[in-house]
Amino acid sequence: xxxxxxxxxxxxxxxxxxxxxxxxxxxxxxxxxxxxxxxxxxxxxxxxxxxxxxxxxxxxxxxxxxxxxxxxxxxxxxxxxxxxxxxxxxxxxxxxxxxxxxx
Numbered sequence: 192x193x194x195x196x197x198x199x200x201x202x203x204x205x206x207x208x209x210x211x212x213x214x215x216x217x218x219x220x221x222x223x224x225x226x227x228x229x230x231x232x233x234x235x236x237x238x239x240x241x242x243x244x245x246x247x248x249x250x251x252x253x254x255x256x257x258x259x260x261x262x263x264x265x266x267x268x269x270x271x272x273x274x275x276x277x278x279x280x281x282x283x284x285x286x287x288x289x290x291x292x293x294x
Contacts, residue, residue: 232257232281253278 235256239249
C-alpha cells in the first residue's frame, strides 16, 4: 500500500512540476512576443514618419502593414480594432519615452 501511494505522489509531483514549467514558459514567451511586436511597430512608425504624408495616412499604413505581417493564425484571432489599439498604445508609450525619458 505504501508503494502505491508513493507512486501516486511521484506522478502527482511530475504533473505539478510540468504544469508549473509550462505556465512559467508561456508567461515569459508572451512577454518576449509583446516586446518583439512593439519593436516591429516602432520600426513601421519610424518608416511611416519619414516617408508618408498626413498623420491619418501614416497610422492607416502602419496598421495595414502590421496586420499583413501577422501570421494567418493570429490574424484570424485578432480584430483590426485590437491592432489599432495596440499600435496607438505603443505610439503613446514611445512618445512618452522620447519626451520624458521614462516608461
